[in-house]
Amino acid sequence: MGLVESGKMPKPLTSLLNTARKYSLWAYQWGLACCAIEMGAAFASPRYDVMRLGVIPLPASPRQADVVVISGTVTDKMVPSIKRLYEQMADPKYVISMGSCTNCGGPYWDSYSVTKGIDQVLPVDVYIPGCPPRPEALLEGIVLLQQRIGREDMADRWRGDPLVVQ
Amino acid sequence: MTALTERQQLAYVDAQAADARVNVELETDEGMILNLGPQHPATHGTLRVTAKLDGEQVVWADVVPGYMHRGYEKLTEVRTYPQVTTLINRIDWLGSFANEVPFILAAEQLMEIEAPPRARCIRTILFEMARIANLVIFLGDLGVQLGAVTPTFYAFRDREHVLDQIEAVTGGRFHPNFDRIGGLKDDLPKGWIADTKAVMARIRSFCDEMEDLLFGNEIFEARTRGVGVIPAEVALAYGLSGANLRASGVDWDLRRDGGISGLAHDEVDWKVWTHPDGDSFARCWVRLQETREATHIVDQLCDGLPSGPIMAKVPRVIKVPPGEAYVETENPLGAMGYYLVSKGDLGPFRVKIRSASFSNISVVPWVLKGVYVPDIITILASLYFILGDIDR
Numbered sequence: 001m002g003l004v005e006s007g008k009m010p011k012p013l014t015s016l017l018n019t020a021r022k023y024s025l026w027a028y029q030w031g032l033a034c035c036a037i038e039m040g041a042a043f044a045s046p047r048y049d050v051m052r053l054g055v056i057p058l059p060a061s062p063r064q065a066d067v068v069v070i071s072g073t074v075t076d077k078m079v080p081s082i083k084r085l086y087e088q089m090a091d092p093k094y095v096i097s098m099g100s101c102t103n104c105g106g107p108y109w110d111s112y113s114v115t116k117g118i119d120q121v122l123p124v125d126v127y128i129p130g131c132p133p134r135p136e137a138l139l140e141g142i143v144l145l146q147q148r149i150g151r152e153d154m155a156d157r158w159r160g161d162p163l164v165v166q
Numbered sequence: 167m168t169a170l171t172e173r174q175q176l177a178y179v180d181a182q183a184a185d186a187r188v189n190v191e192l193e194t195d196e197g198m199i200l201n202l203g204p205q206h207p208a209t210h211g212t213l214r215v216t217a218k219l220d221g222e223q224v225v226w227a228d229v230v231p232g233y234m235h236r237g238y239e240k241l242t243e244v245r246t247y248p249q250v251t252t253l254i255n256r257i258d259w260l261g262s263f264a265n266e267v268p269f270i271l272a273a274e275q276l277m278e279i280e281a282p283p284r285a286r287c288i289r290t291i292l293f294e295m296a297r298i299a300n301l302v303i304f305l306g307d308l309g310v311q312l313g314a315v316t317p318t319f320y321a322f323r324d325r326e327h328v329l330d331q332i333e334a335v336t337g338g339r340f341h342p343n344f345d346r347i348g349g350l351k352d353d354l355p356k357g358w359i360a361d362t363k364a365v366m367a368r369i370r371s372f373c374d375e376m377e378d379l380l381f382g383n384e385i386f387e388a389r390t391r392g393v394g395v396i397p398a399e400v401a402l403a404y405g406l407s408g409a410n411l412r413a414s415g416v417d418w419d420l421r422r423d424g425g426i427s428g429l430a431h432d433e434v435d436w437k438v439w440t441h442p443d444g445d446s447f448a449r450c451w452v453r454l455q456e457t458r459e460a461t462h463i464v465d466q467l468c469d470g471l472p473s474g475p476i477m478a479k480v481p482r483v484i485k486v487p488p489g490e491a492y493v494e495t496e497n498p499l500g501a502m503g504y505y506l507v508s509k510g511d512l513g514p515f516r517v518k519i520r521s522a523s524f525s526n527i528s529v530v531p532w533v534l535k536g537v538y539v540p541d542i543i544t545i546l547a548s549l550y551f552i553l554g555d556i557d558r
Contacts, residue, residue, distance in 0.1 A: 046322070
């Protein structure tokens with residue numbers, strides 16, 4: 001990967017790499033609350049069937065995963081575990097925040113034990129609104145993430161520069 | 167990425183202290199420690215179970231709840247009555263409508279309002295459909311815990327049809343927020359009853375499929391028969407309810423014995439299923455039969471649906487007169503009750519929620535003592551809890 005690190009990646013190769021990456025996403029399911037069931041409906045039910053988008057929903061460990069779907073209410077007691085498992089994922093890694101609770105606290109905006117938004121601790125790529133979002137919304141979120149991956153410049157990412165999405 | 171706030175750091179310290187207490191217990195004697203969760207596929211969410219092992223056997227086990235504590239009881243104090251139902255929908259997220267019913271009944275009891283007969287019937291139909299939506303997931307998930315993934319696909323396939331019907335009436339797949347003090351928000355849409363009966367027939371054939379696929383399976387029987395036996399007196403002592411209690415041979419169902427006037431269970435012909443064994447198989451079997459029974463209840467209520475209004479006369483601004491009420495109903499997971507204290511304001515003064523799963527998992531340390539490690543998973547699966555219902 002010397003080419004990538006030095007930032008001298010030819011454009012066709014970048015787009016080839018990105019195409020390969022975006023259609024082989026291993027999604028780690030962090031199901032916490034109600035949204036986990038809608039995520040289950042999107043990932044496991046024949047009606048929605050996420051695998052046709054190139055997402056493999058059942059990695060055995062976060063170390064094999066490319067994207068983590070955090071779905072449900074994140075409590076302050078849960079945050080350290082989420083952070084720890086996120087740190088175990090190999091780069092490049094993406095976060096989908098599913099549902100109002102994960103986005104901003106949702107109906108528990110004034111609760112004493114709920115973290116108001118997972119973006120306080122993790123960098124979130126896609127926010128999916130809804131309480132809970134329909135499975136179709138999760139599928140759209142995945143498509144948006146794939147579009148984003150498709151336009152990514154891997155060299156930027158390796159240099160640690162802020163990600164620019166055209 | 168920002169650093170943790172001070173409040174989060176304090177919560178983290180608290181969590182660490184609670185973990186340390188468990189760890190002290192675990193390290194007092196020799197033996198291997200097995201930690202399940204908080205993120206584990208077999209815990210239905212974020213339950214943490216710690217077990218101390220002697221070889222392959224559990225000598226001590228405990229449950230560490232609280233990873234999903236969202237503070238419902240405190241939040242209801244700062245909401246008005248119509249807003250509370252939005253919130254409590256999310257306690258047991260698989261059968262959401264059933265969560266609203268006991269709260270609304272408690273409020274109706276204090277306001278001395280009675281819902282009209284049609285509202286009672288539709289309420290019962292949705293109550294039982296919430297039970298079906300909940301138990302179908304249980305039947306599908308059961309296979310996953312034993313290493314069979316196929317039942318999950320079947321369960322999600324047929325559950326979608328139930329959710330479609332709930333959505334057709336209430337507008338929400340998961341969280342209907344449809345029950346009102348004094349009745350219901352809307353009437354049934356046109357053609358709904360015929361569709362529902364077709365869906366109920368579908369669910370019955372799903373139950374038959376499960377019976378063939380899972381309950382007749384030799385491996386399933388070997389792993390659940392005689393495993394995790396809870397005798398009736400232990401079940402009663404730990405406050406178990408719902409199918410867990412009925413699987414221990416106790417014939418107790420609040421739908422029949424509760425004397426609840428706001429639901430129409432006494433108008434239909436149905437049966438309370440019990441099983442004398444009290445093992446994991448019995449708990450699964452009772453739930454399978456309850457799913458079937460619920461489809462029959464819905465069918466009968468659809469046939470004999472009375473006409474009339476769906477809303478009693480209720481003031482525009484709801485103020486519940488001062489007083490206290492406790493109403494308990496037989497929810498999909500067991501007995502769920504709300505103790506409602508009102509001081510005559512727009513919102514409740516205090517709400518104590520008695521949720522079924524919290525009592526149901528209190529038996530886990532007792533029942534896990536002496537079992538083998540793979541049986542932990544089947545016992546937890548057969549006890550069937552939902553994390554929102556435990557931690558609230």
